[in-house]
Amino acid sequence: xxxxxxxxxxxxxxxxxxxxxxxxxxxxxxxxxxxxxxxxxxxxxxxxxxxxxxxxxxxxxxxxxxxxxxxxxxxxxxxxxxxxxxxxxxxxxxxxxxxxxxxxxxxxxxxxxxxxxxxxxxxxxxxxxxxxxxxxxxxxxxxxxxxxxxxxxxxxxxxxxxxxxxxxxxxxxxxxxxxxxxxxxxxxxxxxxxxxxxxxxxxxxxxxxxxxxxxxxxxxxxxxxxxxxxxxxxxxxxxxxxxxxxxxxxxxxxxxxxxxxxxxxxxxxxxxxxxxxxxxxxxxxxxxxxxxxxxxxxxxxxxxxxxxxxxxxxxxxxxxxxxxxxxxxxxxxxxx
Amino acid sequence: xxxxxxxxxxxxxxxxxxxxxxxxxxxxxxxxxxxxxxxxxxxxxxxxxxxxxxxxxxxxxxxxxxxxxxxxxxxxxxxxxxxxxxxxxxxxxxxxxxxxxxxxxxxxxxxxxxxxxxxxxxxxxxxxxxxxxxxxxxxxxxxxxxxxxxxxxxxxxxxxxxxxxxxxxxxxxxxxxxxxxxxxxxxxxxxxxxxxxxxxxxxxxxxxxxxxxxxxxxxxxxxxxxxxxxxxxxxxxxxxxxxxxxxxxxxxxxxxxxxxxxxxxxxxxxxxxxxxxxxxxxxxxxxxxxxxxxxxxxxxxxxxxxxxxxxxxxxxxxxxxxxxxxxxxxxxxxxx
Numbered sequence: 001x002x003x004x005x006x007x008x009x010x011x012x013x014x015x016x017x018x019x020x021x022x023x024x025x026x027x028x029x030x031x032x033x034x035x036x037x038x039x040x041x042x043x044x045x046x047x048x049x050x051x052x053x054x055x056x057x058x059x060x061x062x063x064x065x066x067x068x069x070x071x072x073x074x075x076x077x078x079x080x081x082x083x084x085x086x087x088x089x090x091x092x093x094x095x096x097x098x099x100x101x102x103x104x105x106x107x108x109x110x111x112x113x114x115x116x117x118x119x120x121x122x123x124x125x126x127x128x129x130x131x132x133x134x135x136x137x138x139x140x141x142x143x144x145x146x147x148x149x150x151x152x153x154x155x156x157x158x159x160x161x162x163x164x165x166x167x168x169x170x171x172x173x174x175x176x177x178x179x180x181x182x183x184x185x186x187x188x189x190x191x192x193x194x195x196x197x198x199x200x201x202x203x204x205x206x207x208x209x210x211x212x213x214x215x216x217x218x219x220x221x222x223x224x225x226x227x228x229x230x231x232x233x234x235x236x237x238x239x240x241x242x243x244x245x246x247x248x249x250x251x252x253x254x255x256x257x258x259x260x261x262x263x264x265x266x267x268x269x270x271x272x273x274x275x276x277x278x279x280x281x282x283x284x285x286x287x288x289x290x291x292x293x294x295x296x297x298x299x300x301x302x303x304x305x306x307x308x309x310x311x312x313x314x315x316x317x318x319x320x321x322x323x324x325x326x327x328x329x330x331x332x333x334x335x336x
Numbered sequence: 337x338x339x340x341x342x343x344x345x346x347x348x349x350x351x352x353x354x355x356x357x358x359x360x361x362x363x364x365x366x367x368x369x370x371x372x373x374x375x376x377x378x379x380x381x382x383x384x385x386x387x388x389x390x391x392x393x394x395x396x397x398x399x400x401x402x403x404x405x406x407x408x409x410x411x412x413x414x415x416x417x418x419x420x421x422x423x424x425x426x427x428x429x430x431x432x433x434x435x436x437x438x439x440x441x442x443x444x445x446x447x448x449x450x451x452x453x454x455x456x457x458x459x460x461x462x463x464x465x466x467x468x469x470x471x472x473x474x475x476x477x478x479x480x481x482x483x484x485x486x487x488x489x490x491x492x493x494x495x496x497x498x499x500x501x502x503x504x505x506x507x508x509x510x511x512x513x514x515x516x517x518x519x520x521x522x523x524x525x526x527x528x529x530x531x532x533x534x535x536x537x538x539x540x541x542x543x544x545x546x547x548x549x550x551x552x553x554x555x556x557x558x559x560x561x562x563x564x565x566x567x568x569x570x571x572x573x574x575x576x577x578x579x580x581x582x583x584x585x586x587x588x589x590x591x592x593x594x595x596x597x598x599x600x601x602x603x604x605x606x607x608x609x610x611x612x613x614x615x616x617x618x619x620x621x622x623x624x625x626x627x628x629x630x631x632x633x634x635x636x637x638x639x640x641x642x643x644x645x646x647x648x649x650x651x652x653x654x655x656x657x658x659x660x661x662x663x664x665x666x667x668x669x670x671x672x
Contacts, residue, residue: 148637148638149637150486150582150637152488152567152580154490154530154569154571168528169512172508172512173512176505176508176509176512187613188613188617188619189619192504192572192573192574192618192619193573193617193618193619194490194571194573194578194617194618195617196578196580196615196616196617196630196631196645197610197613197615201610201611204633204634204636205591205610205631205632205633205634206633206636214636227636227637227638228636228637229582229635229636229637229638229641229643231488231580231631231643231645233490233578233580235490235530235571235572236528236571236572236573237528237529237530237572238528242530242532242569244488244532244567244569246486246565255541274533274537274541275537277523277524277533279532279533280532281524281529281530281531281532282528282529282530283524283525283528283529294532295532295541295567296541297540297541297542298540298541299486299565300540300542300550300563300564300565301484301485301486301563301564301565302484302563302565305565307565307567309532309567
């Protein structure tokens with residue numbers, strides 16, 4: 001079996017650590033592994049499958065000889081992903097830098113695997129809140145054509161990386177001890193609070209996080225007519241995002257049909273047994289790769305409407321797992 | 337000034353305590369105060385404006401001689417509210433028992449004050465999640481006729497009373513200490529989790545909490561045509577509920593018009609300055625009486641649509657404050 005030279009840029013962060021876990025769990029065929037990060041992480045030791053690796057600085061030259069480079073996210077992708085591509089590697093990028101570039105495919109393997117074929121060296125990994133939504137909705141879109149999506153999110157602090165998770169832990173203790181709180185990563189207190197603000201505000205008064213869900217869904221569904229309104233909200237949960245979703249479809253889709261479709265949809269686990277209080281929840285989905293869907297019911301406020309509740313681990317399927325799945329797809333299709 | 341004999345049933349619970357605080361703050365004209373609760377709270381001492389009161393058992397006979405009885409909620413209302421009415425008092429009931437009874441008005445003073453006039457001894461206080469929604473939406477409904485509401489809630493644990501708040505505190509410490517968690521008040525772990533399930537499930541697979549928002553809004557707006565779909569979710573927040581709301585109106589209403597209307601709406605505080613990261617949040621609205629509205633924007637997924645974010649203290653405006661406001665309205669209208 002062919003093996004690949006794999007680089008990870010941002011190996012020391014929350015997503016970087018999870019990329020390593022997922023690569024190991026899936027036993028990805030790695031020839032050489034290169035762990036890269038910013039200057040201040042240089043020299044750190046990270047163990048992967050029993051071998052210690054020394055973290056090196058992510059530079060253009062570090063991209064030499066790599067087949068696949070997984071970018072955990074952040075500003076560094078902007079300069080380094082094109083450098084990786086220029087040197088013959090395929091960059092799989094978790095940042096938002098290239099997602100809306102018409103020259104760059106945006107891919108969720110369960111949703112639009114065909115789009116990996118037209119890459120030009122960079123493939124973008126969608127936003128975490130988009131990934132879990134499209135995995136749940138694509139099979140329903142195929143069955144009944146979704147015309148409109150209204151979604152409200154309940155997003156974990158892991159979306160802001162290790163710093164976000166540390167801030168929730170720190171603030172929680174501060175509140176318990178009656179100490180003053182000083183927000184750093186988030187604009188306001190996140191412990192025992194919710195914040196209706198993720199990423200920057202755009203001109204239409206939606207946040208960029210909210211608009212990502214619209215732009216990215218349209219791009220991956222190849223459907224500019226689908227209407228999407230999102231409200232993105234940070235909640236004091238460590239690592240799985242939840243979403244309350246109302247959809248309107250062109251053709252009627254009963255809850256029973258939707259459940260039957262989702263029960264066999266790739267990457268989806270149907271958890272919809274309300275008689276036994278079973279529905280998806282963050283604590284039960286954390287540290288897993290699947291998208292959990294439940295609370296499926298007819299939307300009583302419109303014709304041809306359904307309501308769903310969707311939960312997935314933001315660091316796994318929302319970031320690391322999807323990136324590694326793209327790499328596996330490239331291998332399977334002989335594109336690398 | 338006329339003074340009234342006031343009873344509080346459920347005086348020792350979270351809402352009961354808040355009823356006393358609100359009565360004191362508003363300096364409600366009380367002649368005699370009778371604090372009532374279940375058998376196990378008999379003999380407890382509660383101080384109100386410098387005087388100690390001994391809690392007595394809530395019985396039919398205890399309703400004798402009262403002008404107004406405030407019921408904090410729970411099953412006891414079913415038997416005792418009619419007893420209070422029979423004895424000439426007006427029962428203001430925070431439970432859901434009588435809300436859908438066509439003989440009982442359901443009242444939010446900012447929304448449908450006229451309905452207090454046709455009471456027959458019992459006036460129902462709406463559900464907390466409904467109250468804050470209708471205070472924010474009624475002025476917009478008057479201006480542009482709302483046809484449809486899609487709402488997702490972020491509800492505090494105070495909705496489950498003192499036990500709910502204690503459970504969040506206990507579980508939070510257990511998670512921090514790595515101890516096992518045993519859910520009691522909530523069906524699942526609530527610390528660092530969200531639970532898409534409040535109250536029991538109905539035949540249409542919505543929860544009763546979700547249906548309350550539909551039924552109660554229709555009743556108070558006197559409009560059975562308004563369509564409402566709610567998803568009610570418990571979040572690890574102590575005492576204010578938040579709601580992401582998408583509305584569709586018959587006439588066009590711009591965000592600017594909506595903001596102007598809400599800026600002068602009774603009981604509403606507009607907090608919508610995204611340039612300075614100002615929007616409503618639970619920690620900033622707790623322990624206040626108003627309904628906070630922000631994140632107002634045009635809904636890009638439909639014509640004539642608006643998106644709003646609404647926050648209010650569940651125990652105050654969502655329960656105690658609204659009940660006392662109904663009592664004040666009765667006094668003002670000479671109905672007691």
